[in-house]
Amino acid sequence: MEQFERIPLDLEKIKTQEEDDLFYFVDQSNVSSERITAPRYSYWRSVFRIFFSKKLNIIFLSILVLVVAMAFIFPAIFPYDKFAHNTEGIANLSPAELINRFGFSFEWILGTGQFGDSIFYGIWASARISLSLSLICALINMSIGILIGAVWGYNKAVDSVLNVVYNIIANVPYILMISVLVYVIGSGFGSFVFALTITGWLGIAYFMRTQVLIIRDREYNLASKTLGTPMARIVTKNVLPYLTSVIVTLLASEIPHYISMEVFLTYIGVGLSAEVPSLGHMISDAQTSWMSYPWAFWSPVAISAIITVILYVVGQNLADASDPRSHMK
Template identity: 35%
Template sequence: MGMYSEEINNISHRSREALFEFAVTDERQAEETAYSNYSYWRSTWKSFLKNRIAIFLLVGVLMIVTFTILQPYLPAQKSPTEIYLDEQTGLQARNIAPNTEFWFGTNSIGQDLWSRIWAGTRTSLLIGCAVAIVEAIIGITIGTLWGFSRKLEMPITQLYNIVDNIPTTIVLILMSYILRPSVSTIIIAMCITGWVEMARFIRNQIVILRDREYNLASKCLGTPDYRIILKNLLPYLISVIMLRMSLAIPFAIGAEVFLTYIGLGLPISEPSLGNLINEGRVLMMSPELRYQLIFPSIVLSVITIAFYIIGNSFADAADPKNHV
């Protein structure tokens, strides 16, 4: 009986050895499992690439911007300010329909509309990008201090109430009267009140985030305020910041068109989309001259819609909640 039990134990032991094996630990692999190769910007870009419409529009905008910059240096390009004469009559080549020589036709004084549209696009994009950058810098700085510092809350609130109650249109008109109409005048006029919306939005978001547990823990550990702002607060707001900046560009271009419409925009000698659309508006009722309004309007519409869709798509992609 004892031998039988011993034999059964041996069989059970061999069965256990066949079914199980000892786990072997590797300290080097244990260290590697603690490493994460997650990158916020790489994850944002991957999420953005999933939106094919936004990618298509982004490529289109980049092509437009690139062509706008390179257009004056390409062969067979005419001057946007030169007045061309008809070789047969010697008079100004006025209101010539699009042809092989003047691809988009000419305007009422004989200037090449093709060159003027791209020169105007350069001017309008310069205004839009400059306004967006300045508004972002001022708005983010003031909004962050406004929401994070309780000492600065009252004076910044009073400043906000003053600036916000001044109509933007009045500021644009006054600046155009006080200063000589130019690109810098329009940029300054738009930036005087343009930062208000960005600052208010950033302030509201900062107030929501500043008293969360991890920020209070950082304060208790002696972390400087600027590090809390840069590391704990602003990264959560990248999506809304990018959205606001992308919308500021078409808004600035639209404001330039509005100023030109009321006669306070850039001088006619300096091409811009606002000038071109205002010139074409006068000829809108003439079917044979309607192209002078259609071409610049198409360019303006494409840029405005593209920036709006790209900004919304990138804002969604940059939102940490959409990252895995």
């Protein structure tokens, strides 16, 4: 094996060098040792940074914005009247036949339904109803559910009462209860919202109660207690901010849930009344002849699927982004 030659240290040379040239004292600064050089952290800015760093989210969000804008603007410009062409004998025509007869118009690009109504106009008017219904229901149920759930998790007396209420109501079949309510109070838009929200918040509140129970006795909450913080502020400042991502996740599944709920309930005949345009009605009207007139059936199915799937995916990704553990990457 080859031996490395040792380079002898030139001790004389080192000795002659002044010590001051080699080392010098650095002042210790307490202030600079405390300084944090990391960029400033902001919770919501980090949420959106993570959310928009995925291209898929941008695409899906654009589609969502487009669909929502169409649903709320289009019916206002081109009002949909189901029975406007009822007597003109153009029922159940395909887009090709209609364009041959009337020339190209957006009114005919998805064909007509059994009353000669434009499917294209119909889906937007219905989407508007479905979206408003689900947004209103989600808003009401989430706000009531979160507030009551927070108190439910915190207060033992409230807990024992609400647990009984929950056990009783949760054991009544949901569909049955809504059908009965719709029969009793009618089936307009307002009464349908009422039927969906009268007990709809209970499940959300129960879920929130469990989440609150998990973090209620964490040490930082004890610390707030020893500082004399009242319960209301512990809930709003200590508990709810920790549950932001849980709440966004919940919202992400709640909004599409109400859209499917509307479609399903209207489809089985216990939902909105016939004069309210709705995706559920369009599907149930077209379902008997879906083989012969596929456009009248698949268009509302597609739009309801697009809305629910996109809302769900966007919501889930927003929920992921709102989890602070994802911010450190």
